[in-house]
Each structure stands twice: as structure tokens, then as C-alpha cells.
Amino acid sequence: MSQSDIINSRQIQWFPGHMTKTLRLMEKEIRNVDCVLQILDARIPLSSLNPEIERITAGKPHVYILNKADLADPDITKQWLAYFKSAGAGCLAMDSKQKGKAAATKAPIEKELAALMERRRNRGMVGAAIRVMVVGIPNVGKSTFINSFAGTNRAKAANKPGVTRGKQWISVDNFDLMDMPGVLWKKFDSLETASNLAFIGSIRDDILDIEELACGLLSSVRAIYPQQLLSRYKLEEDALALPPYELLQAIGAKRGMLISGGEVDTERAAKMLVGEFRASKWGRLSLERPPQRNIEPEENDDAQDVEIDEQ
Ligand SMILES: Nc1nc2c(ncn2[C@@H]2O[C@H](COP(=O)(O)OP(=O)(O)OP(=O)(O)O)[C@@H](O)[C@H]2O)c(=O)[nH]1
């Protein structure tokens, strides 16, 4: 059995019926919109890019939002922006938790829709609303993005996957935004993609083994940000060479998470680790880097795109 067979054997649980329904809804509604905003997670832009959504929405102009950029490594986000732009795609880094910030997307949307806007002007349809479908994986921040765009809380948002059910139109000025439930895809082609989605909280935690998840996260992060782990958990350098489960135990012990007999409560330690990673207590980390295509990050406008105010 290959790794992808192992993860796909769990597909029934992580691809529940409501996601199939959402894909059908998307297929039906796509003809009623002018543009698609695909919300990605800035920490894992490729793993969070849903190929099934790409397929359904392929015929419409796209803008990609690297959301939760406040949690991601700013240098890597700059590289991702250059990567998307070099592929000709409209792309913007975003912290949707900041009220009003998402309104900065209006300009890239209008740029993508320049031909349509021109046609509408010629026909005298100046005030016609621009209809935008907001799509992405669960818990990536679609509803929060829409609230930031609107400047007020209009769509229900919460820190767990599967909050939005069914479509909802939200009108802001001359924009009509369609909030959609998050969708994953039926088959992951790599364990890395599935793991990344689990790390950031897009797959329901209750169908995952939390200790396995924490060990996977430790393995991934220590390979790219070892110093952050060492300093957060006050570990000695040689702890990094431990097998992941022993590293989990060492961290649990440092935090005094013991059960009777002096053993480490690894489940508690695992929950703490995953929670702290998601709350960016380890610092701003990006788990994926753009494939190398000899792209230089642009110095001028892109740099502004990733200026996220630290508050
Ligand atoms: N730090 C940070 N958190 C964010 C950002 N955008 C959203 N969140 C948080 O992410 C969590 C999920 O946000 P939602 O807007 O409910 O996500 P969604 O994509 O609508 O989720 P579903 O409807 O379940 O598919 C919430 O706790 C938000 O506060 C962001 O840019 N930065």
C-alpha cells in the first residue's frame, strides 16, 4: 500500500456529503459570477490550492489571496507573490482579521475584469454589480475575508472547518460576493499535502490522530525552522536529532506534562503543540516554498503587499 493509498483510505471521513454538494453548487453557480477569488493559506499556498475547484472555475478570471499572511514567513510570502505573478495570475497577500483590509482586493479584481468593465461601460451598464465567487478549502478564512471586505461582520466565521453551509450572497458597494462552504478534494496525491492541510486545521481534528499530527508537524518544522522550535521549548540543540515521538516526549517533559508514574502525557503535549503552531506561537512560519523557476521577488509593489501590521 502506498502512502497516498493510506491517506485516501480515510477519504470518506474527510470528504463528507456536504462537500460533494458544494462542488455541485459551484458547478451550477459558476456561470452566474464574473470572477473567482480563491483563498489560499499563505503558509501552504500549493497544498491549499484545490485542483477540483480549479477545474470547475477554470473558465473565469481568477484572483488568488494568500490569506493568513500574518502567520506566514514574510520573505517566503514575497517569493510566492512573485511566483503567482510570473504565472500571470492576480495575487495578493492578506490578513483578513484586519477590518477593511480585504477591500484592497477591489483593484486586482477590476484589473482582471478590465475587458468586462469596458464592455459594460460601452453598453451604459455602469452601476452593474461585479459578482465574485469566494472559494477555498475549509477554515482558510473565506468568511473572515468577506467580513473584512465589507468592513463589518456579515458572514459567520469560526476557528474550525465546516462553518459555512450553503451559499450566501453579500453585497458591498458595487460588489456581490458569494460565500461558499470550504471543500477538500477526494484524493490527495501526496501525504505531504494531506499533512499540511491537517497542520493548519482544514481537516477536522476529530478524525485525526493528534499525536501522529504533532509528530508530523515537528518533523516538518524542525527541518526548516529548527531555531524556532529550540527557543520556544527551551531545548538543547541535540534534541533535534531525536525521533519525532521522543521529541514530543521531551517537549511534554519540559512543560511538566506528566501523568502518574512520571510518564509524559503525550496526548496533552500533542494538543498543546498543534494549538501553539496554529496560533503562531512558534513565530511566522511557511511550510512550503515556491518551486524554483528563477524568479526574483519584485522590490516595489509586491513588498507592500506583504506589509502586515503587527499588532
Ligand atoms: N491570523 C489570521 N486568522 C485568520 C485570517 N483569516 C481568517 N482567520 C481565522 O481563521 C478561522 C477560520 O475563518 P473562517 O472565515 O470561518 O474560514 P472559512 O474559510 O469561512 O471556513 P469554512 O466556512 O469552515 O470553510 C477563524 O478563526 C478566523 O478568525 C487571517 O488572515 N489571519
Ligand SMILES: [Mg+2]
Ligand atoms: Mg466560512
